[in-house]
Amino acid sequence: MGNNRVIASYSGSLVQSNHYYPFGMSFAEGSATNQQPYKYNGKELDTERGLNLYDYSARLMDPALGRFNTVDPKAEKTIRISPYVYCSDNPINKIDPDGRREWPVNKTYNGNGHSHENNWHAPRLRGRLHQGVDINHTGGGNTDQGAPIVATHNGTVTRVGHAGDGDGGGNRIKITSADSKVSTSYMHLDATSSGLKVGSEIKEGQQIGTMGGSGKNGQSDYTEHLHYEISVNGSNINPANGANHLVDPQQIIDSSTPTQQPEYNGGTLPEVTVVGQSPEAPQRPLPEISVSEIILKKMEIIIQD
Incomplete structure (x- = not known):
């Protein structure tokens, strides 16, 4: 099973074509393959000194081995998995957008896997809408009481509340x-x-509390x-961007691209997806693609399968 990535210029003409194995190793390339360095998964291929490693921000990935070349910075959270493997x-x-923390809970607790209820904007009392998603481990009941809760980004504590203070959020x-x-x-x-108090500096992956059921x-x-x-x-915004994934x-934070979308896509520019074709198949003309003028001015159209 492969991955086909085609790059078109502003005018719509073909600029670059690459075909990959699942881990990003190239098995076929079209003409003008070095027009831009962003290839498999939209990641920059570093060819300096013949290393040919993909830059995933937190780590570099070797597509020939399907491995990162340094230990996963969250390795202690997934002891069952090698600290070097890519996407388990x-x-x-699975994809690994930047080698960093996506979920505020560990993958398992007491033998149960994590999950989220897809309840963003679910109706609440007095016409209110649910402003987040609810996360737990799949054992049901209170089996995940005490599960570690970790920060999903770097920052500073700007609010701390406590159970019984009249706010529905509890602790x-x-x-x-x-x-x-x-x-x-x-x-x-x-x-x-x-x-932890207002003003405390927090690092991504740092434990900030434990799971409970506290309220007002x-x-x-x-x-x-x-x-x-x-x-x-x-x-x-909706914290969920898939049944098993979160934003x-x-x-x-690391992205330099601001968003105007109500459901943020994690800092990546939009991509236009078409059905791919193998290098051996008869070539078909690419379909007409409508992309907003502001995007066209800032980027080349990326067509990925």
Whole structure:
């Protein structure tokens, strides 16, 4: 199974064509293959000194081996998996946008895998809409009480609340990026980590509390879960971008591309996807593609299968 990436110029003419194995090793290339360095998964291929490594920001990936060349910075969170593997050795179903933290909970707890309820903007009392997603581990009930909750980006604690103070969020923490553009909120915690207060500096992956069911009345208002919110430029966005994936706030922070979309795509420019064809198949003309003028001025059209 392969991956086909075709680059077109502003005028729509073919500039570059690359064909990859699942881990990014090239098996066929068209003409003018070095017009731009962003190739497999949109990542820059570093060919200096013949290394041929893909730059994933946090780490470099060797497509010949399907491995990162340094230890995963979150290796202690996934002890069962080699600290060097790319996408848990499953690049068909998984991607690693930047080698960083996506979920505010660990992959498993007490033998149960994590999941989120797809309840962004679900109706609430008095016409309100749910402003985040609820996350837990699949054992049901209160089996994940005490599960570690970690920060999904670097920043500073800008709000701390406590169960019984009249706020429905119970024990809660809000973390805001250094440029104040991105913030995340973690609610219904069983407890916040010792010493955390407004102004505390937080690093991505740092534990900030444990999962609970606290609310405005006390520690046990809800069945244990984490209510998780992401805000960009003062407006909440949907934290989920798939059944098994969440938006990565650190990728938004690191991106230089602002978004006007209500559901942020994680800092990547939009891509136009068409059905790919193998190098051996008869060549078909590319379909007409409509892309907004502002995007065309800032980027080449990227067509990826």
